[in-house]
Amino acid sequence: MNISRRGFLALSGAVCGSLILGNEVEAREGKYATLIDLTKCDGCKDEPIPRCVKACRDYNKDRFPQPQKPIQPYWPRKTYEDWSEKRDKIDTLTPYNWIFVQKVDIDGQEIFIPRRCMHCDNPPCVRECPFGALTKQPEGNSVINDKICFGGAKCRDVCPWHIPQRQAGVGIYLKILPKYAGGGVMYKCDLCKDRIKQGQEPACVIACRERLGNHAVFTFGDRKTIYELAYRRAKEEGLYIYGDNQNGGTSTLYLSKVPFEKIDSALKQNKERFQMPVNVENKIESKFNPIGKLVLVSGFLSMAGAVIGAIFSKKSNKEETDEK
Template identity: 65%
Template sequence: MKLTRRQFFELGGCLLGAAIIPRESYANTKKYATFIDITRCDGCQGEEIPLCVKACREENKERFPNPKKPILPYWPRKNYEDWSDKKELITTLTPYNWIFVQKVEVEGKTLYLPRRCMHCDSPPCVKGCPFGALTRQPEGNSVIDHNLCFGGAKCRDVCPWHIPQRQAGVGLYLKLLPKYAGGGVMYKCDLCDSRIKKGEIPACVIACKNQVFYFGERKEVYQMAYERAKKEGLYIYGDKQNGGTSTLYLSPVPFERIDQYLVQTKARFRMPVNIPNRYHQEINPIGKGMVATAVLSSLAGIAGALINRSQDDSKQKEVDRDEE
């Protein structure tokens, strides 16, 4: 594939615009949070699928990726991430499964932890995305714009929990540079963004039969979690991790012990306790300039790679003609 001059500048305008246009909104609206009481979660024993998982999949099924095959490697890499043959997998996070229930054995207790995006107060995924595909909404949740995402996975790299998951063979890059740019699109929980904007409750919260989830205005949720923790001797997770989040967990055992178990069992998703936030300040004009510079550098790199690839192809054709 050859990139024309027009295509190059169209691509540049698209990416640069996404990088420098402020996409976060801080309107005066309700901020929400969730606390997840794992003292009440039994993993939906007896159910074929945990009800929160089932509800999430049903709510978001129309937004799941439908990759175009054959999927080309993420050039210059020779591999790609394809979960399309594992759509029914519910024991981990995938582009088709945005919440799962993690089982741990700690201090003689069996605990079940519903795991999904934490929706950080100062989300590294939003700050670190070079294409502006992620935004933090006024309600406190972070959202991926699948129409802008190039699947570079920077969001997953900077997330302390590595939540976003990538599916190749979908996304904007297929229309622009299908052979050279982008790894696909990243997917994760957005806290049922369309629902909460209408004043409705996330699907996972409604579906839970044991009232494991409590969803409401942030101040109320934090207050209830702190009161429960103090009254019942429970431990809290998510209020300080990564600078604070909109997702709190209540546990009968320390989260250090939970994470030790996850480390020992080589779990794919952990719960580290001491997590500093590397992007604690809001993006300022200097930061936006750095993002724009990064985008332009990436674009220049793509262009250079295309030129080199084109030159290599031309040389190879000359060699082929000489051999003939």
């Protein structure tokens, strides 16, 4: 056991408090937003890797997971999620790839879609994380704290786009109950949180502008300004908007010449992992289940009791051995 009794009790108290009270999420608009213009994206076809993808990987590479091996399954599962041998995979979201460019053909037209976290205004992932590992930042981005994430994947389950990805063999669960609780750590885009706190743009935005200049796919800035720009262009150019209403509103807007219903239909037909459903309701705005929280609390308290009992038993056995 690599965690002290005091440390475990402190963690248990913090987690249980989070479970009982819930992760209160203020439905604030957020300071920043991103506009992604699909009429301009060509997927960087002339380059070995899309600029936005490369920039994200380069900027965040020091934060990528380094799993302890061999990785053991945790009860009752007999499997685990390990992407560490697929670190170079760039055509989907992984714990090592937080943005990718999706391609879909519609009526003979190629459409390229940069995909990453939508950074919802009232994110279900933040409210539903049982360990309080997700937070909604004042800048409008949602962030996973990898120091306290157990990798339970609740965030992925409640995300309408299933964005967060899990890597086993890393995280706090290894120090507490590696065989019985956890699963790793969840990873996703956080909008280069350190950069935007300093008033700088995310790496993907800068990389795209360096390639395309004034015709860049990404536009990042004040939320109100971004929304006004998107609505104005949609009206003037007959474009379709995505992200303004989905899941109660997000900090990521898309513009397209093709209706997003068609885009989502094509993605479904191709059986893509990541789709773009149009009618996405924010479930946490319409219902809140305190009983579920209490059940989680009960389960965690039982687990905590078992671990604490094991710690005391181990100490007692050691003291009896020393006395002999």
